[in-house]
Amino acid sequence: MVLGPAEVQLPCADLAPTLAFFTGELGFRVETIFPADDPQVAVISGHGLRLRLAPGAGDPGIIRLAAEPRPNPAVVTAPNGTRIEFVEPDPPVEVPPLEPEFVLTRQADSPDAGAGRAGMLYRDLIPSRLGGRFIASHIAIPDGGPVADWVHFHKVRFQMIFCRRGWARLVYEDQGPPFLMQAGDCVLQPPRIRHRVLESSPGFEVVEIGCPALHETLADHEMELPTAAPRPDRDFGGQRFLHSVAAETPWTPLGATGFEVRESGMAKATKGLADVRVIRPAHTRGLEVPPHIGEFFFGFVLEGAVTLEHEGAQALQAADAFVIPAGEAWRLSGASGDLELLEVMLPAGAVAGLKH
Structure with missing residues (x-):
C-alpha cells in the first residue's frame, strides 16, 4: 500500500478570509485550491502540518504552534473558528507543590495492574501522587522477551528504576553498549537521557519513582543507540547516569543500629538531590x-x-510500600531475617540519624 501525505480537514464556510489568515498571519502556504473560478477548498501546509480547508460541519479544532518568543496575545481564532494556541517550544518541567501525607499501599489490597507503555503492567504505589509531585510504580513484564520499546527520553526532575526480580537489557545515550540490569541493581535516568529497553526475562519487576508525577515521554526517531563514543561523566541537567550493580556493592553497618545498608551512589550522581539504598537486619529486628x-x-x-509502627502497627509483606511525611518519627519492628527494604529519599541525607 502506498500512502500519500496526510491531511487534517477543518470546516470552513468562507474560504477567502480563513485562507488569508493562515497564509498571511501564520505563514502557511497554499498547496492546492479549487475550483479556480470560485475557490471553496484549499490545502495548505506549514509548521509540520497539512490542512484541508473545506465546506462542512464539525469542530473547527485547536492548533498548537511552538513560538519563541510567544506572541501577545498567545491565543487567536481563525475566521473559520479554529483556535490557534502559541506555546513554548520546550517548556520547563513544572513540579507541583508537595501535599504530604502518610501513604500505605499493600499489594494484597491493590487493584489489578494496568497496561502501560510498551506492554508493561503498572501498579500505582502512591495513588494521591502527593499533589502531583511524585509517582511510584511497581512495574512488571510477565512474559519476557523482546520489549516493544523505542528510543525515548523523559522531561523529569528525578527518575530512578530499581530492579526487584529478573533482568532487562538496556541501552543509554553515551553509556556504551547494552547492559543487563539485574535484581538488586539500580539505575538513575537523568533528565532527557535517551534510552531504550531491549528485552527482559520472564517475571521482570522494577520499582520506578519519578518527579513530577505527570511528565512527558518523548520519542527520538533520529538517534540510534548505542551512540558511538561512551561519555560516562556527561552531565544531564545537573545529574549523571548511574548503574549501581548490587553484586559489586558490599553491605556495610548502618551506624550502630544493628542493621546493614547497601548504598547506590545516587547521592553523588544527583549532586545531593536524592538517595537510594537497601537496608536489612543484621543483629536486631527493630529500627x-x-x-x-x-x-x-x-x-x-x-x-x-516487618511491622511498620506509624499511626498504629502496620504489618508489611513483600511488595508493600509506604511514604512517611517530614517531621514524623516511625519504627520498624519484628523484621524477618530475610527482610530487605528499599528506601528512597529526597534530598539525600534527609534522615540525619538512626538508632535501634
Missing part, C-alpha cells in the same frame, strides 16, 4: 527512625516481612 527533614521518604519491602 527506630527519627523524623526526616526532606520532602520525600519512600519505603518498599523487597523481601521478607
